[in-house]
Amino acid sequence: MTQSGPSASCDEGHCVTCADEAVRMLVLEADGAGLARCEAPDGAHTEVMTDLVGDVAPGDALLVHAGTALARAA
Secondary structure, eight states: OOOOSSSOOOTTTSTTTTTTTOEEEEEEEOSSSEEEEEEEEEEEEEEOOHHHTTOOOOOEEEEETEEEEEOOOO
């Protein structure tokens, strides 16, 4: 059977909907109110919402997508 129309590939390492991907980030500071200042692998610092992963502390590693921590990273 042949499929018509575009097909999405899951092999590209990013979301096929928004072309974004989750990034492992390191917590630098946490405010205790659901926000943390984090560092990306390229050294960029950004504010991340941590509501989905609970309390975080400096040194914690998070998996971040679109400014939101989705999970703790190993």
